[in-house]
Amino acid sequence: MTFISIENLKTGYETRNGTVQAVDDVSFALENGESIGIAGESACGKSTLGLSIMRIVPDGNIASGDITLEGKSILKMSKSEFAKNVRWKDISMVFQGAMNSLDPVFTVEEQFIEVLKQHRYSGDYKQKISEIVNSVGLTQDVLKKYPHELSGGMKQRIVIAMALLLKPKFVIADEPTTALDVLVQAQIINLLKKLKKDGMSIMLITHDLAIISEVAEKIGIMYAGKMIEFGSAPEIYKNPKHPYTQALLKSIPRLRGDKVTNYIRGTPPSLIQPPQGCRFYDRCPEAMEKCKKDPPKFKTGSGYVSCWLYE
Amino acid sequence: MEEILSVQNLTKHFAKKGIFSSSRTVVKAVDDISFSLKKGEVLVLAGESGSGKSTTARLILRAIEPDSGRIFFDGTEIGKDSKSLDKIRMQCQMIHQDPYASIDPRMKISDILMEPLEIHKIGTKAERKKKVLDALHEVKLEPAEDIFNKFPHMLSGGQRQRIVLARALVLKPKLIIADEPVSMLDVSIRAEVLELMRELQEKHDISYIYITHDLSTARYLGQNISIMYLGKIVESGPIDEVLLHPRHPYTQALLDAISEPEPDNLLKEKKIRINEPLDIDVYQGCRFRARCPYAIEKCKEEPLLEQTGQDRLAACFVKLD
Ligand SMILES: Nc1ncnc2c1ncn2[C@@H]1O[C@H](COP(=O)(O)OP(=O)(O)OP(=O)(O)O)[C@@H](O)[C@H]1O
Ligand SMILES: Nc1ncnc2c1ncn2[C@@H]1O[C@H](COP(=O)(O)OP(=O)(O)OP(=O)(O)O)[C@@H](O)[C@H]1O
Ligand code: SF4
Ligand code: SF4
Ligand SMILES: [Mg+2]
Ligand SMILES: [Mg+2]
Numbered sequence: 001m002t003f004i005s006i007e008n009l010k011t012g013y014e015t016r017n018g019t020v021q022a023v024d025d026v027s028f029a030l031e032n033g034e035s036i037g038i039a040g041e042s043a044c045g046k047s048t049l050g051l052s053i054m055r056i057v058p059d060g061n062i063a064s065g066d067i068t069l070e071g072k073s074i075l076k077m078s079k080s081e082f083a084k085n086v087r088w089k090d091i092s093m094v095f096q097g098a099m100n101s102l103d104p105v106f107t108v109e110e111q112f113i114e115v116l117k118q119h120r121y122s123g124d125y126k127q128k129i130s131e132i133v134n135s136v137g138l139t140q141d142v143l144k145k146y147p148h149e150l151s152g153g154m155k156q157r158i159v160i161a162m163a164l165l166l167k168p169k170f171v172i173a174d175e176p177t178t179a180l181d182v183l184v185q186a187q188i189i190n191l192l193k194k195l196k197k198d199g200m201s202i203m204l205i206t207h208d209l210a211i212i213s214e215v216a217e218k219i220g221i222m223y224a225g226k227m228i229e230f231g232s233a234p235e236i237y238k239n240p241k242h243p244y245t246q247a248l249l250k251s252i253p254r255l256r257g258d259k260v261t262n263y264i265r266g267t268p269p270s271l272i273q274p275p276q277g278c279r280f281y282d283r284c285p286e287a288m289e290k291c292k293k294d295p296p297k298f299k300t301g302s303g304y305v306s307c308w309l310y311e
Numbered sequence: 312m313e314e315i316l317s318v319q320n321l322t323k324h325f326a327k328k329g330i331f332s333s334s335r336t337v338v339k340a341v342d343d344i345s346f347s348l349k350k351g352e353v354l355v356l357a358g359e360s361g362s363g364k365s366t367t368a369r370l371i372l373r374a375i376e377p378d379s380g381r382i383f384f385d386g387t388e389i390g391k392d393s394k395s396l397d398k399i400r401m402q403c404q405m406i407h408q409d410p411y412a413s414i415d416p417r418m419k420i421s422d423i424l425m426e427p428l429e430i431h432k433i434g435t436k437a438e439r440k441k442k443v444l445d446a447l448h449e450v451k452l453e454p455a456e457d458i459f460n461k462f463p464h465m466l467s468g469g470q471r472q473r474i475v476l477a478r479a480l481v482l483k484p485k486l487i488i489a490d491e492p493v494s495m496l497d498v499s500i501r502a503e504v505l506e507l508m509r510e511l512q513e514k515h516d517i518s519y520i521y522i523t524h525d526l527s528t529a530r531y532l533g534q535n536i537s538i539m540y541l542g543k544i545v546e547s548g549p550i551d552e553v554l555l556h557p558r559h560p561y562t563q564a565l566l567d568a569i570s571e572p573e574p575d576n577l578l579k580e581k582k583i584r585i586n587e588p589l590d591i592d593v594y595q596g597c598r599f600r601a602r603c604p605y606a607i608e609k610c611k612e613e614p615l616l617e618q619t620g621q622d623r624l625a626a627c628f629v630k631l632d
Contacts, residue, residue: 041497042468152360181359181524186568186581193580207498210570213577234574251499253527255554255569263502267467 002071003201004170005029009065011045011052018272022048022060024225028303030218035202037212037233039248040222044268046205047096049222050172053203054093055082069170088119092163096174096205099155102147108158109143115162128165135198136161136191153184157191164195171195172203177211189214209252213237218303221245224268224279231303241305244280278307314383315486315518316371316403317347321380323366339594340366342542343380348486351516355529355550357565358539364522367539368488371520372405385485401431404479408491410471414463414478421459424478431482446477450507469500476507483515490522505531526569530554535622538562541598544616548623558625558632560584561599597627605629 011023022045030036038046051057053067055075067075074086095101103111112129121128133140136157147155156176163171173192177185192202192215204215212219212233219236221229221244229242240246250262266283269275277292278284284291290308297304298311323341341363348354356364369375371382373389373396382389384403389395407413414423424443428434434442447455450473463471472492479487489508493501509532511517521532529536530550537547538561546559557563564584570576585602593601596611603610609628616626 041499182526182565182568183359183583183585186570186583189570190581190583208570209498210572213572213574214570214581215577217577233577237572237574248499249572251502252572253502253505253525253531254571255527255530255566256571259531263506264499265503 001032002068003030003032003034004067004069006049006053007066007068009049009052009067010063011048011057011060012063013048013057013060015272020271021225021274022271023052024271026065026220026222026225026227027297028218028220028227028230030201033201034217035196035204035215036218036220037209037216038203038205038220038222039207039209039212041207041248041268043271044222045225045271046207046222047174050093050174050203050205053091053172054087055079056087088163088168089166090168091170091172092166092168093172094160094163094174094176096178098159099152102155102158104147106146107143108145108147108150111158112143112162112165115165119166121165132161132165135164137187151184152180153187156180156184156188160188160191164200168200170201170203172205174205175207176204177206177208185211209249221248224274225271226279226306228280228306229300229303231300231305235300235302241300241310242280242307243284243286243309247283313350314347315350315352315385316520317383318367318371319345319381319383321345321367321370321382322378323370323375324378339542341370341377344539344542344544346537346544346547348518348520350485351512351518352535353512353519353521353533355533355536356520356522356539357524357526357529357536359524359565361541362539363542364539365490368405368490368520368522371488372399372403397431401482402484403486403488404482404484406472406475406479406487406489406492409495410468410475411463411495413475414471416463418463419459420461420463420466420474423463423474424481427478427482433482442481443477446480449480449511450474450477452477467500468496469503472496472504473507476504476511480511484517486518486520488520488522491524492521493528494523494525501528502531508532526554526565538565541593543598543626544624545599545627546623546625547616548620552620552623556632558619558623558630559599559627560603560605560629560631563631599627605631 007027009023009026013020013022026049040046052062066073069090074082113125116125138157177188196202202215204212206212216233219233220227223244229245240249247264251264264283269279278295281287281291286309295306295308297306321341321344325338325340326335327338328335358364370377384399387395387398389399425439428439444455447458452458452473493504505528512519523529533550536550536553537544540561546562557566567582567584584604586604589601591601597614600606600610614626614628616624619625619630
């Protein structure tokens with residue numbers, strides 16, 4: 001059964017120079033039990049996509065599209081109903097860089113209590129906090145500590161725990177491993193794997209395609225506000241279709257195997273009134289005349305690709 | 312081959328004041344490390360956060376004074392005298408992690424690149440301009456005359472890191488110390504900067520110390536690697552050998568932790584070959600003992616960095632194979 005589906009989502013930021021179309025007609029769907037990884041270079045709209053699903057896009061607005069969770073539209077639902085029944089309860093998010101925005105003057109426990117208050121939680125606070133701390137692999141003594149007394153990995157676990165307080169079904173984790181040491185990254189990856197086993201579905205946002213392979217059944221590749229390819233992990237890794245996906249995979253330095261790495265020359269177009277046609281046109285080795293028109297989504301084995309080569 | 316840099320028994324400890332108490336603890340940031348670098352060689356210094364990589368770099372450049380140890384650069388011992396300091400500060404350049412923080416956003420690219428030449432009073436104004444334009448060509452920022460008049464915010468992250476590289480190059484350094492030069496950049500353009508660094512190394516015979524905790528990019532650039540752990544070098548040797556056949560348990564744990572983009576990863580848990588740290592004094596015996604899954608009684612003594620094969624060293628009583 002379809003668990004969550006995003007249809008033709010458009011989110012933009014109004015600026016003095018015009019609208020930044022950060023998420024532009026993005027669609028994908030996940031079945032029950034599936035997790036997704038969202039990859040793409042900086043500023044392609046990954047965080048905006050996550051924030052749009054949470055319906056909290058600071059300074060931005062969701063212009064059109066639909067999001068359904070277990071058959072019910074959560075985008076058409078009123079703001080108050082969404083806040084009351086969906087946000088943090090069904091869907092929650094670990095914001096990019098959240099571990100660095102823990103409040104330095106409060107203990108971890110005080111910060112958990114504050115979050116529970118905001119959620120108007122009615123159960124036993126102490127028990128809830130104790131449970132959640134265990135579930136992310138921390139011991140109770142972290143509760144009395146201040147953020148500066150914690151390592152990066154511990155802080156990351158704390159902010160993940162905060163997103164889990166109300167037992168959401170869908171957790172969006174925005175760059176949860178970036179800037180952590182590899183050993184700590186590996187521990188966070190195992191934590192995400194465990195959450196999946198406990199029945200949670202994860203949307204992992206990261207520029208690191210290697211990390212995505214650890215947790216995601218499905219992958220969405222974004223480029224300049226568009227999701228240009230979506231499909232199953234084996235299909236994306238073994239048989240990538242879009243020239244951008246292919247180039248992105250080739251640009252990853254490998255620990256084993258070939259030393260030659262390739263990179264993608266050039267930069268993506270501006271998201272304010274981007275030129276007509278395929279957004280990868282300027283950087284694409286296979287660009288042709290037809291690519292000056294917007295490529296539609298062509299069906300693939302497990303998803304779609306937005307590229308004229310697959311017409 | 313000729314040595315460009317030799318570091319002998321370098322040590323730097325910091326006294327760290329507790330935040331809530333007046334008790335002081337000592338951080339042995341760099342503790343009796345030795346290594347050398349040949350002309351044109353790329354040495355990778357790797358290890359987790361706090362292992363002493365940046366402190367080592369700052370000691371070599373004399374941004375901070377060592378407690379003890381000696382540093383020889385291109386035949387000259389670096390001491391307190393201004394002659395040796397001038398030499399190292401001119402011929403050894405540093406590149407930092409953050410291309411956004413390491414250049415002043417209010418300065419024009421031309422001024423950013425002229426600055427080191429002005430500080431070291433090199434050439435006439437026209438000569439300086441030529442050197443700067445040459446450096447821009449070297450890092451392939453074209454058209455150089457255009458870039459010359461731009462401000463940093465008009466450039467992409469990768470272009471900015473090229474500016475940082477160009478600024479290091481104007482002084483024609485013999486050694487570049489690059490401290491996490493690509494970790495702030497998008498994966499898709501990391502290889503671009505690394506490739507450029509490699510080209511410059513081959514063309515001008517520049518030596519590099521490449522500091523990183525990312526072993527996959529390390530392999531792309533480096534010939535040799537030294538792995539640091541809490542102020543000590545625990546393993547070193549030719550990079551492919553160390554990365555494919557680690558001898559030290561810490562190196563092995565680091566390598567295991569790295570993910571590669573393989574769909575099979577989904578099905579298995581990541582192997583983490585370190586234990587939860589024991590609450591023991593890390594400076595007693597082997598520093599990795601608190602987390603080492605192979606620890607034996609003998610590890611309460613400090614292992615020395617010993618030869619374990621051709622050009623290979625490891626500091627461990629157990630030594631994997
Ligand atoms: N509050 C805002 N006002 C105006 N533009 C914004 C705002 N937030 C984001 N943007 C723009 O929207 C685009 C997408 O940003 P977003 O943060 O979603 O990208 P991202 O893929 O998460 O990038 P990163 O990998 O760097 O986190 C960018 O061009 C960004 O500059
Ligand atoms: N000026 C200082 N005063 C006190 N302690 C310091 C100082 N500089 C560094 N340290 C300590 O020395 C140790 C080594 O720090 P260093 O910055 O060299 O590590 P690193 O390997 O570069 O780490 P990272 O990967 O995080 O950059 C750390 O414990 C650090 O807190
Ligand atoms: S549509 Fe054309 S330009 Fe765009 S990725 Fe496909 S081939 Fe390249
Ligand atoms: S000396 Fe002992 S504790 Fe240290 S790394 Fe080797 S086995 Fe582990
Ligand atoms: Mg983001
Ligand atoms: Mg450092």
